[in-house]
Amino acid sequence: MGFMAMMVSWPALAAAFIVAASLSSPAAMRASAAAATGGDGGGNNPTAGFAKVDLTGGDFQVQRPYNVPESRRFRYRDGVRTFWVYDSDKPFNTATHTNPRTEVRLRGHDYSSGVWQFEGYGYVPSGTSGVSVMQIHNEEGAEHATILMLHVYDGVLRFYDGPAIESNIYDRWFRLNVVHDVKASTVAVYIDGKQKFSTNVIPSESYYFKFGVYMQHRDWSNCMESQWTNVTVYTKSY
Helix, strand or coil, X not given: CCHHHHHHHCHHHHHHHHHHHHHHCHHHHHHHHXXXXXXXXXXXXXXXXXXXXXXXXXXXXXXXXCCCCHHHCEEEECCEEEEEEECCCCCCXXXXXXXXXXXXXXXXXXXXXXXXXXXXXXXXXXXXXXXXXXXXXXXXXXXXCEEEEEEEECCEEEECCCCEEECCCECCEEEEEEEEECCCCEEEEEECCXXXXXXXXXXXXXXXXXXXXXXXXXXXCCEEEEEEEEEEEEEECC
């Protein structure tokens, strides 16, 4: 029985099973080793020429349904951040009517110029669907909330609910790199070191990264989960 089946059948025990699997996952350890050695071992390194941004624990701001303790929707242990949310959950605060989410908002590193890059090793269990797992968000109050969202629908990673980026994302650790060139107004998505997608985007005043699970508006599952390790931010000037 997979993670998602257990969550649907026994919601009260979901967190315990998710965390236990994350702690002992050989894939998580392999992802950590790959990150420590600079990537996928095949010479495909989208971070070449970039400088690593120093991140602290306080930069990882967790947003989760406002009426439940953080520990019931999020766990960070042994370098793995595990996020889960239910389709019946509340928004992350009482002032918004947005869909349920459990996400990290990377704070303290909003940007408005240069080239910026998100890197992380992600894992999406089979059954998770109708969810955003990573975003580039615009400043609060912008005309458009985001310039990039990566959605999962039935095992396919997509740019919003449009073009397919990766056709088989379930039940494996993948290396995700997202590069945003502010001046050129472009974004590019790499999976396991290979560029899979790029497009022009509508510019805004400033931007920041988010990752986790954020329920979307179609084809969602009862419970949505993703795991992340070795999340890093890079930048370079022109």
